[in-house]
Every structure is written in C-alpha cells, then in structure tokens.
Amino acid sequence: MDDQKPVSDWTTDFNIFDAEYTKDPSPVWNDLRERCPMAHTDRFGGMWMATRYEDVQALVRKVPELSNRQPSLSPMRPEADLLADYHAHMLPPISADPPEQIPQRRLILPFFTPKAVELHRPFTVKLCNDLIDGFIDKGEADGAADYAQQITPRVIAHMLGIDTTRADQFVEWVRGFVEFGVADIELRSRSRRDIMNFFAEEVAARRARPSDDYISQLLLKELDGVPLTDAMVINMCLLLLTAGIDTTWSSIGTSLWHFATHPDDRRRLAGEPDLWPTAIEEMLRLHAPVSIARIAMEDVEHDDTNFARGDRLMLNLPAANRDPDVFECPDEAVLDRRKNRHVAFGIGIHRCAGSNLARMEMEVALQTWFERIPEFELTDPDAVTWAAGQVRGARNVPVRF
Ligand code: HEM
Numbered sequence: 001m002d003d004q005k006p007v008s009d010w011t012t013d014f015n016i017f018d019a020e021y022t023k024d025p026s027p028v029w030n031d032l033r034e035r036c037p038m039a040h041t042d043r044f045g046g047m048w049m050a051t052r053y054e055d056v057q058a059l060v061r062k063v064p065e066l067s068n069r070q071p072s073l074s075p076m077r078p079e080a081d082l083l084a085d086y087h088a089h090m091l092p093p094i095s096a097d098p099p100e101q102i103p104q105r106r107l108i109l110p111f112f113t114p115k116a117v118e119l120h121r122p123f124t125v126k127l128c129n130d131l132i133d134g135f136i137d138k139g140e141a142d143g144a145a146d147y148a149q150q151i152t153p154r155v156i157a158h159m160l161g162i163d164t165t166r167a168d169q170f171v172e173w174v175r176g177f178v179e180f181g182v183a184d185i186e187l188r189s190r191s192r193r194d195i196m197n198f199f200a201e202e203v204a205a206r207r208a209r210p211s212d213d214y215i216s217q218l219l220l221k222e223l224d225g226v227p228l229t230d231a232m233v234i235n236m237c238l239l240l241l242t243a244g245i246d247t248t249w250s251s252i253g254t255s256l257w258h259f260a261t262h263p264d265d266r267r268r269l270a271g272e273p274d275l276w277p278t279a280i281e282e283m284l285r286l287h288a289p290v291s292i293a294r295i296a297m298e299d300v301e302h303d304d305t306n307f308a309r310g311d312r313l314m315l316n317l318p319a320a321n322r323d324p325d326v327f328e329c330p331d332e333a334v335l336d337r338r339k340n341r342h343v344a345f346g347i348g349i350h351r352c353a354g355s356n357l358a359r360m361e362m363e364v365a366l367q368t369w370f371e372r373i374p375e376f377e378l379t380d381p382d383a384v385t386w387a388a389g390q391v392r393g394a395r396n397v398p399v400r401f
Contacts (some may be wrong), residue, residue: 010037015043016073016182016291016314022388026331029319039306045075046310047293048305051319053326059302059315060348064311066294068350071095073293073314073390074182083297083310088321091239094350101349103332107221107228108236108353111159111214117356123158124361127151128368136372136401140379143260143369143397144173144253151252151365156244159357160215160237162202169205173198174245175387182389192238199237207226207384229275240354248358250289250393251344252365255280258287260331260378265333270374273367279335280362284343286333288318289393292346317343320390374400 001280004062007015010028015021015234026340029051032039037052050056059066070076071094090096093104101330110116153167153174175181181188202215207230213332259266269279278400292315296307321342322330345352352358376399378384385396 008183012041013043014039014041014049015032017388022386022392024324025318025392029316029322030324030331031321038302041398044073044311047073047314048307049314049316051316051323053320055302055352056315056317056320056343057347059313059344060350062300062302065296065298065300067097068101068294068364069095069097070295070312071292071350072178072182073291074188075185083295084264088290090234090235093353094239094243098349103178103223104236105349105353107223108240111217112354114356116375119358120155120159120357121241121360121364124151124155124364127154128365129372132368132372140400142396143256143399144249144377144394145396147369148249148252148256149395150367151172152245152247152361153247155357155361156241159214159244160240161211161215163212169378170241170245174242175359177242178246178390179387195238196234199241200230201347202237203233244354244357246387246393247289248361250387250391251284251287251358251362253394253397254287254289255283255362255366256369256376256399257384257397258283260376260397260399261381262333263377265335266374268335268374270370275335276363278337278340280359280366281334281340281342282333282335282337283362283366284344285321285327285337285340286331287393288321288344289391290344290346291316291318291390291392291396292350315346317346373401 007013007018010032032051037050037055039049039051041047041049050059093108095102096104128151131147135146141147149171150167151168154164157164157167157170172197175189176187177195181191203219206216208218210219215233215237218228218236221228223232259269269275294315295312296309296311296313298309300307321327321344324330326341345355379398379400381394383398384394387393387395
C-alpha cells in the first residue's frame with residue numbers, strides 16, 4: 001500500500017496516514033499553510049489538499065464545478081468514472097450537487113432540528129450514566145473505547161428506530177466503511193454492502209408494518225412529488241449511520257484525551273461550568289475530526305492552482321480551524337473563546353445536517369463524565385491510539401481516576 005512509504009516532501013507527497021502526522025498533524029499544517037497552502041500527493045489516486053481557512057471557504061463555494069459526488073477521501077476503483085457515473089455512488093444528500101441536493105437535504109433536516117434532537121437527550125443521559133456505572137468502581141477506563149465509542153452508535157440507532165443492542169456491529173461496519181476502508185477499497189465495499197443489507201431488511205419490515213420511527217417517516221416522504229424508493233431510503237440511512245457514529249465518537253474521545261492531558265483546562269472547566277458552551281465549540285475547533293473531498297467537474301482556477309477536470313481535492317477543515325490568520329493562539333484551547341467561527345461542521349450547502357445532534361451528544365457525554373469523574377489522567381500515554389484519514393480522532397484513551 002503506498003501509504004507505508006515515508007513522506008519525501010509534504011508539499012508534493014503528503015500522507016494523511018503517516019504515523020507521526022496522525023498523532024499530531026499541527027506542525028505539518030503550520031508548515032504547509034506557510035510554504036504551500038495547496039499541497040498535492042500522488043497517493044490515494046492523486047489528491048490536492050487545502051489547509052488555509054480562506055481557501056477552504058472559497059473552494060467550498062465553487063459549486064457545482066467542484067462536485068460532491070465523491071466526498072470520501074478513499075481512492076476510486078480503477079473502473080469507476082465519477083465524471084460520468086453519478087448515481088453509482090449515491091449517498092444522499094452528501095454525494096449530490098444542486099439542484100438534486102437541495103430537496104434531498106430537506107428530507108432529513110426535520111430530524112435534526114434542536115427540538116427534534118432534544119427528544120433524544122433523556123436516552124443519551126441515561127446511556128452515559130449506565131456506561132459510567134459499568135466502570136467507575138474500577139478506578140480506570142478507556143475514555144474512547146469504553147465510553148465515547150459506546151454512545152454514538154446507540155444514540156443514532158435509537159433515533160432511527162433500530163436495534164441499539166447491535167451497536168458493536170454498527171461500529172465494525174462504520175469503521176470498515178469510513179476508517180479502515182479509506183485505504184482498503186474491498187473492505188469499504190464489503191462494509192457498505194453489509195450496512196445496506198441490514199437497512200434493506202429494516203425497510204422491508206416497515207413497509208410491511210409501519211411504525212412512527214424515522215425510517216418509517218422517511219418511507220412516507222416524496223421527492224418532486226414521487227414517493228421515495230426503498231433504495232433512496234436505504235442510502236439515506238447508510239449516510240446517517242456512517243456520518244453519525246465515528247465523527248461524534250472522535251470528538252468526545254479526543255476531548256477526553258485533551259482534558260486528561262491538560263489538567264489546567266480540566267480543572268478550570270470542572271470549576272466553571274458556565275464555560276461548557278464555549279468549551280465545546282473550542283474542542284470542535286481545536287480537534288475537528290472531519291476532512292472532506294471534492295472532485296473537479298471542469299478545469300478550475302484558484303489563485304495559483306489549476307485543478308484539471310477529474311482532479312480530487314481534500315478540504316482539510318481541521319487545518320483551517322487552526323489558521324493563525326483567523327484564530328488567535330490557534331494551537332491552544334481557549335475555553336472561553338468568544339469569536340470562534342470554526343468550520344468543523346463544514347460550510348455552505350453541505351454543512352453538517354447533524355450538528356445539533358453532535359453538539360447534544362458532546363454536551364451530555366462530557367458533562368456527565370465531568371460530574372461523576374472530575375479528576376482523571378492518562379494511565380499510559382503510549383497506549384493512546386488515533387484513527388487517521390477522513391475522520392481523525394482518539395480511539396484509545398486509557399485513564400485512571
Ligand atoms: C462532531 C461530529 C460531526 C462532525 C465534525 C461532522 C462533520 C461534517 C462535515 C464537515 C460535513 C460536510 C460535508 C461536505 O461539505 O461535503 C457533514 C455533513 C453531514 N453530516 Fe456531519 N458531522 C458530525 C456529526 C454528524 C451527525 C451526528 C450526523 C447525524 C447522523 C451527521 C450527519 C451529516 C449529514 C447528513 C451530512 C450531509 C449534509 C449534506 O450533504 O447536505 N453528522 N458533517
């Protein structure tokens with residue numbers, strides 16, 4: 001796999017799977033923003049990478065010439081022709097461009113309004129407390145694997161109306177699709193197929209016996225006056241499951257890692273609970289998990305860079321969030337940061353549809369942890385592990401308390 005080779009030059013050969021980069025990418029981002037804000041690599045089938053806030057803001061608005069038809073960073077199958085073959089990769093609304101994307105997005109937005117999300121808060125509070133009950137007497141736990149990773153699959157399953165006891169299975173599928181699958185197309189396809197088969201059964205069951213859960217509600221919706229097909233609903237569920245699990249799990253796990261390794265921040269937050277709203281936004285800015293891709297549908301000029309038709313481009317949102325032209329002390333957590341226009345949830349027409357849910361989960365998970373475990377520290381810094389690629393975040397954070 002070409003991601004094993006050491007990087008020769010980050011401006012022309014960047015590698016988002018590099019082990020040192022995965023642990024702490026900020027030195028590379030700082031260097032690239034200065035020296036070469038539009039880096040390139042031949043790895044992953046060829047990809048540009050934007051690291052400056054201003055560039056990310058400008059590029060995301062170049063619609064539809066920079067298309068969303070392959071928002072994943074994974075390499076394309078050699079036989080796939082994304083420029084011609086649009087619907088083969090359908091994951092509505094994230095893989096669509098306007099005009100199709102707009103009504104597709106409208107179908108799911110009602111599930112994620114602040115009011116709709118609040119309905120799932122009691123479930124989330126109980127879940128977090130139950131998880132902590134399971135390990136608090138041991139005096140140690142893995143903040144990512146025993147806690148963060150256990151929360152998000154159950155909340156999204158609860159929301160969609162599917163069996164929450166299958167959470168381990170969902171995690172395995174989603175990691176296969178989003179995390180390990182970025183470097184392994186076969187695994188990605190297999191994981192995608194497994195999730196789709198699962199949802200095909202769920203959809204068939206609700207066609208036979210409708211209930212009031214979200215899948216049943218989606219089945220009643222229409223697009224341009226035509227009822228949604230099963231395939232469309234299955235693909236939407238696939239997106240909601242994959243978008244809703246490892247993203248928020250990364251944000252919760254990485255925040256716990258941050259507070260375990262920054263005792264001053266931890267003590268300050270434990271002592272000043274009024275800081276929670278700005279502290280959560282600061283964790284989202286400083287440790288943003290998601291990068292996202294675009295593909296040029298025509299030749300596109302941006303400053304000194306010419307993207308040729310078919311070129312792929314990675315919008316490095318986490319790097320943009322640490323741009324010193326926009327944020328003071330960008331590599332530090334400023335828990336009461338007032339001006340914080342971070343781009344962790346993306347920008348523009350594809351801005352994260354689930355951001356209210358993600359924020360509610362972060363708030364409940366972190367506040368519940370702090371209420372019950374205000375003092376904690378890493379047991380072994382070398383045992384911390386990170387996921388690389390499309391979604392970067394802590395996967396093991398062993399702590400004692
Ligand atoms: C901290 C957690 C999360 C982060 C950082 C995050 C980040 C993002 C980003 C950057 C995008 C923009 C993609 C683009 O520009 O192409 C996006 C889109 C999206 N996210 Fe999230 N996300 C999070 C949690 C969630 C959750 C919990 C859900 C709900 C299941 C969700 C559902 C979606 C959907 C449906 C889209 C596509 C919107 C569209 O294309 O119109 N996300 N997310």
